[in-house]
Amino acid sequence: MLQTNSSSCARGPRQMLPAGSLPPVVLRFVALAVLGAVGVVIASTRLMDGTIAQGGIAAALYLGAALVAAWGMSRTYPHASVGLCNAVTLLRLALAVTLVTPAISGNSSAQWAIFWTALLALCLDGLDGWLARRQGLCSRFGARFDMEVDAALGLILAINAFVLGAAGAVVLLLGLPRYVFGAAGLVLPWIVRPLPDRAGRKLACVIQIAALIALQAPILPQPLAGFVVAGAAMALGCSFGRDILWLWRRRG
16 A cells, blocks of 8 residues: 655654653644544535434544554654644545445435545545655654555445445455455464565555546446456556565565
8 A cells, every 4th residue: 555654754852751641742633633523524414415323433433543543653653743744644534434424324426425535535645745754754653544544545435336336346355455464464474574665556556546436436337347446456466466475585
């Protein structure tokens, strides 16, 4: 998946805090997440034609994911400022999780709203990394956060495409590679070792998300949808296959 935040920027000092205390930067991150949850409820009910209950479910999922991210930030984030970079990634997470609402409701009338919301999330991808480099706030946390949001967006879009009838069950395979890869690492430790940065991997991720967004458009003919899924699956298969082969040869 895309990793747009580099960990090569200069690191800021970590403030020493009493045991059990959260750094102020994490508390600010959580405060932003709470504001984002309100936005998720509003977008779920207004844009996605969901009920308050459905918007609440989406907001709860968003807060759960944001709190997991906050835990990761408390462990590895080296800077004292949240930065616009992480705020943008939080926004992208909110946009992605808002798309859970149509999957719950099965409301096909929201397909254009899904399309434009997902397209905005894709357009914002890369901005967080650029902002991190611009502000000197690059970190491994930021790179991982960005990657997991990409994976979540892909999975949610794949579920929507299936639930709303845009594609058959095979489309779910486009949303699962990141999670299958992670699950395989539980039994094959060599498969989760660091990989070299490759433009091909980033291109495959863009193709995956772009294809899944295209499937949300109601005007896409059904026969063409099959070609879109097949092309994206081929790109992902080649990318993941190349990475797995590289890791296997160096499994030690």
